[in-house]
Structures are given as structure tokens and as C-alpha cells.
Amino acid sequence: MASSDDSGPGVALITGASRGIGLAIAADLVAAGFQVAITARDADRLAQARQALPPDAVVSSIAADLTEPDAPQRILEQVVATLGPPRVLVNNAGSAPSERFDKTVLADLDTALALHVRAPFLLLQAALPSLRAAPRSCAVQIASTAGLTGFPFTSAYTAAKHGMVGLCRALAAEFGSKPPRVYAVCPGFVDTEITRQAATEIAARGSKTFDEAMEALGGMNRIGRMHRPAEIAAAVLHLVREQPEGCVLDLDRKVPAFV
Ligand SMILES: NC(=O)c1ccc[n+]([C@@H]2O[C@H](COP(=O)([O-])OP(=O)(O)OC[C@H]3O[C@@H](n4cnc5c(N)ncnc54)[C@H](OP(=O)(O)O)[C@@H]3O)[C@@H](O)[C@H]2O)c1
Structure with missing residues (x-):
């Protein structure tokens, strides 16, 4: 088992990394020398994602449904057991069903909040001792411009992404200069x-x-x-590497800015 102190950049856990933005982030972090743990529900898609990463990359694949309350703790334990304590956590897993408000049912809201708020909250709590102990540790949440403004037909998703952004702002305020750095990245x-x-x-x-x-x-x-997934991944890698002052990064601008 490697530790973040003695084996290059360390370990990064990226949820929802079987495709899309999460896979692009995993690829960039692998290229930057990280050992990565990637998660998603579908084990076959995770195996395909592993194939898309360089053969010599150190990758741990973990199939889990993050809407299950005990999944974050199980994932974290598996990452520590296989790769070591993470220095970087990327809460990326998400889904965005679209529905008129009067047709949105409680289960839609519960799923959106479980995936975009509860799971990141629990993963951050589970990973906190590792992140506290690692040098220049970082927790990045992939939020959305739907976490900053209102979009029609996405009441559950928009409420949940606002919750994710709020969680990041609260933790950044609470942690101050203590590690980890906490960011929310907001693409359109x-x-x-x-x-x-x-x-x-x-x-x-x-x-x-x-x-x-x-x-x-x-x-x-x-x-x-x-946006292209690679642009979001580049922004995340920049935050991990440079750790700029700020918390909520709006990417839907000519020049991305903290808001
Ligand atoms: N695409 C956009 O326009 C956009 C814009 C702003 C923000 N975002 C955010 O970016 C993040 C990534 O989205 P994407 O566009 O890359 O979507 P995507 O291609 O559909 O990928 C979503 C990833 O999350 C995983 N996932 C979904 N539900 C899950 C669950 N219940 N438990 C565990 N993993 C789950 C998926 O794997 P499984 O299905 O196998 O579980 C997949 O790996 C999301 O948080 C999304 O809200 C996307």
C-alpha cells in the first residue's frame, strides 16, 4: 500500500469516473502521477474506463451506488485498503433527470439530494482524517451552474446542486487555512x-x-x-495543483472566475 507522502502526488478518489467528466478527471490525475480510485454503479462500464486509462496506471475500481447511505464509508475503506489514504477527493458522480415541477415526485428530490449532497457530505467526513494528514490535500465537488442560478424543469437537481455549493462554502469557511482545500466547480x-x-x-x-x-x-x-469534459478536468487539475484562494469556480465564463 502506498501513502501520499512517499509515492509521488498520492492517491485520488474520483466518484462517477466510468465516463464523462469523471473519466476525464481520472485521466488527467493519472497523467499527473496520481494513483486513482474510480467509482460508479455499473462494473462493466468501470472496466471499460479502466481500459481507457494507461495500462501502467495504478487504478482501483469500486462499484457502488452512492445513493445508499453506507456506500461512502465502504468506498473510503476500500480505497485506503487498496491504494492508501487519499490526498484528493473529487465528488463528481451525478445524474440530472429533467421534469416539470408538478410532476416531480418526492423520490426524485430524495435521489438528487442523496447523490449530490448526502454522498459528498459523507465522503468528505469519511476522508477528512486522511485529507487532514496529507500535504496540500484537496476536495473538489463537481457542481454546476445549476448550483448558482435557476433552470426550468430541474427543480430537484437545481436544489441539490445549490446544496452542494452551500456545503462547499460552509466547509471552506470552517476549515480556513487548514487542509483540505474545498472547491465547487460549476460548468454549464x-x-x-x-x-x-x-x-x-x-x-x-x-x-x-x-x-x-x-x-x-x-x-x-x-x-x-x-463545454468539453477535458475542459472541466483541466480546471480540476489546476485547482489540485495550484490551490488558489477561492471556493466556488464558475466555469461558464470566457475567463473562469471564483464567485
Ligand atoms: N453534463 C453536464 O452538462 C453537466 C453540467 C454541470 C455539471 N455536471 C455534473 O458533472 C457530474 C458528472 O456528470 P457527467 O456529465 O460526466 O455525467 P455522466 O457521463 O452521465 O457520468 C455520470 C457518472 O456518475 C455515475 N453515477 C450516476 N449515478 C450514480 C449513483 N447513484 N451512484 C454512483 N455513481 C453514479 C455514473 O456511473 P453509473 O451510472 O454506472 O453509476 C457515471 O460514472 C455530475 O455531478 C453532473 O451533475 C454535468
Whole structure:
């Protein structure tokens, strides 16, 4: 078992890293020398993600559903047992179902809060002793511009992402200069399965083709186009490496800024 002190940059745990933004973050952290633990529910997709990472990378794959209350503790224990205590935690796992408010049921809200607030909260608590002990440790939450402003047809998701941003602000205030550094990263629409699913649903309603729907969603970003997963990963790597002052990073700007 390696420790963060004696084996390069150390260990990074990235949730929801079987595809999309999480896999791009895992790839960048591997390239930066980290040993990575990647999680998702679907073990087959995790195995595909492992194949997409360099063969000589040190990777631990953990299949778990983060809406289950005991999953964060189990994941953390497995990471410590296989790779060692993490220096970097990236709470990225998420889903973004879209629904009119009057059709949104309590289970939708419970799932959104469990995935975007409770699981990050519990993982941060479980990882805190490791993060406290490691030099230049860092916890990055992948929030969203839906954590900063209101979007229609996403009441549960938007409420949960606001909760995630609030959690980060509270921890940054509580920890002050003590490690870990806590960040929330807020992209607009990113070209991943979440967005492609939304475009598929819009196209199924008949008013737009899939490509038109993707373009329209990208056009809702202030930057006027869809983000790419690699851009989010680059922002996370910058935070991990440089540890700038600030907490909530709005990426949907010509020049990303803390807000
Ligand atoms: N795409 C966007 O436009 C966008 C914009 C702003 C913020 N974000 C945020 O970015 C994060 C990553 O999203 P993405 O766009 O990369 O989506 P994605 O391609 O759909 O990837 C989501 C990842 O989360 C995992 N996941 C989903 N539900 C889970 C659960 N209950 N337990 C454990 N893992 C779970 C998925 O694997 P399994 O399905 O196998 O579990 C997958 O690895 C999310 O938090 C999302 O809210 C996305």
C-alpha cells in the first residue's frame, strides 16, 4: 500500500469516473502521477474506463451506488485498503433527470439530494482524517451552474446542486487555512451522456433534431457553446495543483472566475 507522502502526488478518489467528466478527471490525475480510485454503479462500464486509462496506471475500481447511505464509508475503506489514504477527493458522480415541477415526485428530490449532497457530505467526513494528514490535500465537488442560478424543469437537481455549493462554502469557511482545500466547480452544459440523454428526450418530443437540441443546450451556456469534459478536468487539475484562494469556480465564463 502506498501513502501520499512517499509515492509521488498520492492517491485520488474520483466518484462517477466510468465516463464523462469523471473519466476525464481520472485521466488527467493519472497523467499527473496520481494513483486513482474510480467509482460508479455499473462494473462493466468501470472496466471499460479502466481500459481507457494507461495500462501502467495504478487504478482501483469500486462499484457502488452512492445513493445508499453506507456506500461512502465502504468506498473510503476500500480505497485506503487498496491504494492508501487519499490526498484528493473529487465528488463528481451525478445524474440530472429533467421534469416539470408538478410532476416531480418526492423520490426524485430524495435521489438528487442523496447523490449530490448526502454522498459528498459523507465522503468528505469519511476522508477528512486522511485529507487532514496529507500535504496540500484537496476536495473538489463537481457542481454546476445549476448550483448558482435557476433552470426550468430541474427543480430537484437545481436544489441539490445549490446544496452542494452551500456545503462547499460552509466547509471552506470552517476549515480556513487548514487542509483540505474545498472547491465547487460549476460548468454549464457539458457534452456527456447526461446532456445527450436530455437532447434525445427533446428530439423525441419532435420539435428539434438531436443535433439541433445539442446546439440549443450549448447555446444556453454563457460561453455560447457546450463545454468539453477535458475542459472541466483541466480546471480540476489546476485547482489540485495550484490551490488558489477561492471556493466556488464558475466555469461558464470566457475567463473562469471564483464567485
Ligand atoms: N453534463 C453536464 O452538462 C453537466 C453540467 C454541470 C455539471 N455536471 C455534473 O458533472 C457530474 C458528472 O456528470 P457527467 O456529465 O460526466 O455525467 P455522466 O457521463 O452521465 O457520468 C455520470 C457518472 O456518475 C455515475 N453515477 C450516476 N449515478 C450514480 C449513483 N447513484 N451512484 C454512483 N455513481 C453514479 C455514473 O456511473 P453509473 O451510472 O454506472 O453509476 C457515471 O460514472 C455530475 O455531478 C453532473 O451533475 C454535468
